[in-house]
Amino acid sequence: MKFSEEQIKDIVALKEDLIGQIDKHQDAIEKLEKNLQVLDLVLKESSFTKASDLAKKIPVKEELPPTEKKPVEKTIPIKRGSNGEVIANAYVTPEQVSIVLDEKMGITDDTPPFKSFFIDRIIGEMKRKDSADADNGKIQKESIIDYIINKNGSDIREIIIRNYRQKERVNEIINTAGWSLTRMLENIKK
Numbered sequence: 404m405k406f407s408e409e410q411i412k413d414i415v416a417l418k419e420d421l422i423g424q425i426d427k428h429q430d431a432i433e434k435l436e437k438n439l440q441v442l443d444l445v446l447k448e449s450s451f452t453k454a455s456d457l458a459k460k461i462p463v464k465e466e467l468p469p470t471e472k473k474p475v476e477k478t479i480p481i482k483r484g485s486n487g488e489v490i491a492n493a494y495v496t497p498e499q500v501s502i503v504l505d506e507k508m509g510i511t512d513d514t515p516p517f518k519s520f521f522i523d524r525i526i527g528e529m530k531r532k533d534s535a536d537a538d539n540g541k542i543q544k545e546s547i548i549d550y551i552i553n554k555n556g557s558d559i560r561e562i563i564i565r566n567y568r569q570k571e572r573v574n575e576i577i578n579t580a581g582w583s584l585t586r587m588l589e590n591i592k593k
Contacts, residue, residue: 410551413549413551413565416545416549417565420545476494476495476496477495478492478493478494478495479492479495480493481577481580481584482581483588484582490504490581490584490585490588491503491505491580491581493576493580495573498566499563499564500573500576501564502576502577503561504559504560504561508588510558510559510587510591511558511559512554514587516583516586516590521580521583522550525575525576525579526550526564529548529567533548534547545566546568548565548568548572550562550564550565551563551565
């Protein structure tokens with residue numbers, strides 16, 4: 404599978420973002436460990452019983468292996484306008500909106516109005532506004548909205564929109580995705 408230059412840039416940006424998040428969380432873990440040490444010292448100085456002995460008396464729950472917490476995800480079904488059939492699901496996290504199309508959709512990214520309306524007009528306009536905000540120093544360049552289209556062959560399987568940043572944008576993205584996908588299905592049947 405070959406990736407475009409833009410997809411490679413997106414992957415590199417995602418990797419850098421993940422490294423940054425790991426560093427941030429590592430700092431938080433170290434701070435929590437230091438706080439535990441301070442609390443142990445306070446308990447040790449103010450108690451006749453060692454804190455470690457107290458811990459032995461308290462029943463300890465069996466610890467589960469550490470798992471990576473997933474960001475809270477909200478699922479929103481995207482329905483076809485005419486009959487209410489679910490044609491995709493939008494999975495919303497604080498970082499991105501992932502629109503996963505129903506397996507039987509079978510539409511490509513060159514089916515109108517996907518590029519002309521959804522990508523160029525809706526996402527493109529948000530990207531232009533973010534770029535202007537980044538140029539004016541209101542946001543960082545890494546915070547500019549971006550998208551990735553995952554395909555199975557030529558069929559669209561998933562559309563990932565990262566850095567939406569505003570709740571209003573989520574609603575606009577989901578509503579216009581539903582409208583666009585419905586029109587695309589109508590254009591295939593013509």
